[in-house]
Amino acid sequence: MSTTAMPTNTKWWNGGRSPFNASYGKVMMWYFLMSDAFTFGAFLISYGTIRFSVNSWADPNQVFNAFPGFGHQNLPLAFVSLMTFILIFSSVTMVLAVHEGHKMNRKGVEKYMILTILGGLAFLGCQAWEWTHLLTGEHIAMLGDGSLSVVPTTVKMNPWGTHVAADAVAAALQSTPHDKLVEIASTLQHGGAAHDLTAKSAGELITAIQASPELHVTHTGPIAFGGYFFGITGFHGFHVFSGVVINVVMWAKTRLGHFDERGHYEMIEKAGLYWHFVDLVWVFVFLCFYLI
């Protein structure tokens, strides 16, 4: 290479010609996204490895079966479908913003950037609801010591193990302390009249609990479930959040006419690359956590 005749004044990206005939910023955005893909990929592969290494894993159709406003109805996949379509649609409005940018149509870019930002905020709102629902959920699970307890889904607790048979539940109730029996009975009544339950004896509570048609007890599942779920969806949610911030900045710069002054809307394209990447990652998060 050293012998190759090359004009001494050729400075790639700085006076000569771009190696890929694309701007420095755009190429570097692609390389950043490639490295980010490896980060997400490593997280998801680590999750897959742990999932492959245990005999049972939480069934996503049981974990993610709630929809805001529909109470305790069993609606598997419904809410996450809504989130997926929100993200696909905001990807479309982003690519339309880029399209308007090519045409130097400032008003069009502004309109589609606003729609993209709204889509991003809607997605974040959905994710906040879903996290809250899991973190405040009330599931009756058999703990390691053989007693029963009401637990949520957190990074330290996974109530989505295998089903506990009725005779094992009966035995476990005998070794469950009184305050936990009150909690369990209260959960089965959806929180109603907890103060009346405290006055009841353990025997009365156990009878009431076993009579409930909604009694469904599970073993605790692999503890890694919550850490992976909240870690990976949280990392993705952080990308969505930063994408929304970038899009707001791009919208403001469009509105102030900065890109018209420059003569091109390439910054919108670069922000768009990041935003589409967020949608791309969601395709795989959706696949790994919700579908399979």
Add this chain to the structure above:
Amino acid sequence: MSEHAASSSEITFAHAPAEGTGRIWKVFWLLSAVTVIELVLGFGLAKHWYGDPATSHAMILFVKGVICILSLAKAFYIVSVFMHLGDEIRNMIMTIVVPLCLFLWFIGAFLWDGDSWKNLRNTNAGSRPAQTEQHHQPAVDKDAKK
């Protein structure tokens, strides 16, 4: 419209901007349709196949494999059309796609490893026959009766 302004003098080539938005909407409908198919398959796994002993393990794996392939198709369309990578010059595409081939080894090796851990644990490192604890969780509606 016809003159796509280059962002700097270093760039002599700009892929012509699309005339209309037809291609964008076409990909949108395609992504939506694939997502709906994935959801139907995922819902089938939930309602009819999990906990049904008549469903073979191979069948569930096959359906999950189909869902994975559909997701890869979605990824291809997002990258190629929405992110316009398909419109860049070939060498640039290669500098991005070739390193990502590392994933072929990455996924295969680690999932294999996870499966190996499971077998070692279930057989106490090969000293006893495998305990078949491979039970799927029963569906919610079946449990409610108990």
